[in-house]
Amino acid sequence: MAKVIMYVSGFCPYCTMAEKLLRSRGVEEIDKIRVDLHPDQRTEMIKKTGRRTVPQIYIGETHIGGYDDLARLDQQGEVIKLLST
Template sequence: MKKVLMYSKQICPYCDMAERLLKARGIEHIEKITIDSDPAKRDEMIQRTGLRTVPQIFIGETHIGGYDKLAALDRNGELTALLAGNV
């Protein structure tokens, strides 16, 4: 399984849904960077993604985006392959 990194906030329903989906697909550890407690990490997220909303999810070096894009990958059957490193 590839490394999963997620920029999030302490209170974020979409972050929670993304985490549940990833765990349901076998991800045991998600590196979470909480941007509301560290402004430098918020700036880092914006610089890396060009976006200000959370969650911002990376699988390996691939930027997925937010929960909606993660869920769309799952519906299309692409998420499992991406997590396994087959994409």
């Protein structure tokens, strides 16, 4: 299964929803990077993704985007495909 990395903050309902969706697709391990506790990580996230909001999700080397992007890809059956690479 592909590695999943999520930039998150402590009280983010979209982060929680993204985690639940990923776990429902069989993801057991999510590497969470807390941008609220580590401001330098937020700066890194913005440079890498061009976005300021969390979550920012990577499946393998592919930047998915935020929760809405993840949910849209899941409805299209693409999340399972990305996870299996």
